[in-house]
Amino acid sequence: MGKRKTILYISDNSLLWYRFGKLYYESGEYVISCVLQDSFVRRIVSRIRLVERLLRLSPRTSIRLDEYHFLISYDGKVYNWDVMQNILKVEHAFRSEMNNPLSFTRIESVSGFEDCIAYGEYFVNPSRKAVKIWVRTAGGEWKDVYQFDGNIIHIHALVPDRINKCVYILTGDFDDEAAIWAARNNFKEVVSLKKGEQRFRGCVGFGTEKGLLYATDAPTEPNALYLMGNDGGVSKVMDMPGPSIYGIEQNGVFYFATSVEPDSSLSTWEYFLSRKQGPGMKDNFTHVIAGNFEKGFREIAKFENDFWPLTLFQFANVLFPENELKDKICMMPVSVKKYDNVPVIGIVD
Structure with missing residues (x-):
């Protein structure tokens, strides 16, 4: 695998990756490709690695929905790629200040929570604007389920814990913003555990x-x-x-x-x-x-x-x-x- 490309998903039988503005899915002997970066100019300049790094032209995170569907976070949007039909569509847009979350989180079999995919808003936030948690329901609907009102800068991660029946929320960056929170009951209850x-x-x-x-x-x-x-x-x-x-x-x-x-x-x-x-x-x-x-x-x-x-x-x-x-x-x-x-x-x- 020794050539430059951004791996987004890997298993023993299949591979999803990004290279020079395009997505590729490989399984067995066939490879499917799809244009992710609409701008022809950006696709060309992304071949220069330093420019790709400077302009953040690679996806940061993705998550598999099922055997043939993937969510890819890229350039302020969440894309849904159906690799069998080779249909790529925008499913969700992040807030204007935000390009990507640090990661998606799969919440499954946690008591008190419906199974979903979630992320916390992560963006430069010196004025302490409200910061939200979003979930994607099993039916494919995105909705905001909790909001921090000025007490954090951004959300770093959501961590499911089946044993303690909660989802931890890791926030930053300084003073009381640096904290570990516990969410329960589909994010209706959120309490701080450690901070400061x-x-x-x-x-x-x-x-x-x-x-x-x-x-x-x-x-x-x-x-x-x-x-x-x-x-x-x-x-x-x-x-x-x-x-x-x-x-x-x-x-x-x-x-x-x-x-x-x-x-x-x-x-x-x-x-x-x-x-x-x-x-x-x-x-x-x-x-x-x-x-x-x-x-x-x-x-x-x-x-x-x-x-x-x-x-x-x-x-x-x-x-x-x-x-x-x-x-x-x-x-x-x-x-x-x-x-x-x-x-x-x-x-x-």
């Missing part, structure tokens, strides 16, 4: 038998992997080499990628042009940490940040496409040397 410290600022987490396992996302101070136990206590699992934005669970193994980003306390122009990592990073690499409570956690891969300004041309990071491989993990490094936008396959152990 950077150790409660998370972007990626998982509901486990022991509680909420999450990694912090603090560019200005040291980061760690934490467990908020079922009793509400918070304990450190391990120190992390940087802030973590993306992760995935595969066959009982939890994966967390750390990012390389500048100091968020810099002025706006310095923040966009800086090539130096902030104090929350231990080095100039994006690291992948994997493990579980039984075997422990360890680093399984790392990729060195490349030369270009960190914010302007995207943080060095590793994204994880939706993965249904039986014994492997797919990693999508971005803004790194040698492997930028090149899929890397690892073994699950």
Whole structure:
């Protein structure tokens, strides 16, 4: 898989990816393609990787609805692609300030919730506008189900927890905005559990038998992997080499990628042009940490940040496409040397 392309879904039998403005679905011996980027000019300039990074011309996240239908988040919209009929349509538009959520969340078999796909609004929000949670019902309707009124900047993640019968809401960024909330009863009840410290600022987490396992996302101070136990206590699992934005669970193994980003306390122009990592990073690499409570956690891969300004041309990071491989993990490094936008396959152990 060693050529540049953005993997969005992978299994042992099929593959969904994006390249130069087009979507591709491969299954067995056939490949179906569809134009996602309407602008011919943007399709051409996306062949220049730095321009693609600068203009954010790659989809950030997608999720599979069933065998032949996918939702793809791209350029401020949610697209629904029927790969068998090769029909692509816009199903939902994000608010004007927002380009993509950090991820979609599948909520299934959580007591008190209807099965759905959900996301939290994620956008630059210095004036603290209201921030909403949206769900897609089983019937395909999008509706907003909860609203924060000025007490957060944006939503990082929604984390289902079947054991505690809730969905955790991870919000940012500073002071009381950095918080962990619990939603119940189809988001009709939302309460704050922890807030006011950077150790409660998370972007990626998982509901486990022991509680909420999450990694912090603090560019200005040291980061760690934490467990908020079922009793509400918070304990450190391990120190992390940087802030973590993306992760995935595969066959009982939890994966967390750390990012390389500048100091968020810099002025706006310095923040966009800086090539130096902030104090929350231990080095100039994006690291992948994997493990579980039984075997422990360890680093399984790392990729060195490349030369270009960190914010302007995207943080060095590793994204994880939706993965249904039986014994492997797919990693999508971005803004790194040698492997930028090149899929890397690892073994699950």
